[in-house]
Amino acid sequence: MTAKFGDHASHEQSKPSSPQSQVGSIRFTPKSIVTPENEEMLVDLVHQAIASKRNVRVIGSSHSCSHIFKTNNILVSLKKFVDIESYEATTGTATVKAGMKLFSCKML
Incomplete structure (x- = not known):
């Protein structure tokens, strides 16, 4: 499901499925998954997160297994x-x- 987060960045609702690595051993449910379209939207997202006292975690391609991107806050994909x-x-x-x-x- 794609929806609006704030005024600029779209996010995909992570429930009921959770992000996981391609090897499938890490599961978690972030509050939201955000995929900003450009740098301005990313900056807005960070400002919104600061204002709401939320953490932002950036995820890569998920091709390797690591707990470093595991979060229950905001997960950001820079795939665009x-x-x-x-x-x-x-x-x-x-x-x-x-x-x-x-x-x-x-x-x-």
């Missing part, structure tokens, strides 16, 4: 932050946004 900020061909160095997956960078 997928862009190349810069690329330097002479050094082969790229700066990408946090949601970019390595296999997506092969187009460089």
Whole structure:
């Protein structure tokens, strides 16, 4: 289910299923899962969390099993932050946004 969180960021209701790693050994139920569209929405989310005295935890692709993203507060996915900020061909160095997956960078 997709709904609005605050005025900007969408979130998916985590009940009845809970986020889990691909190996399936971590289960938990955050208050909300938020997927901001851009940096401004992420900043708004953090300000809302501070105002409501909630913690924010960022989750990656969940491809590895770790209790570090386990929370009962706000879980943030940066999966929509997928862009190349810069690329330097002479050094082969790229700066990408946090949601970019390595296999997506092969187009460089």
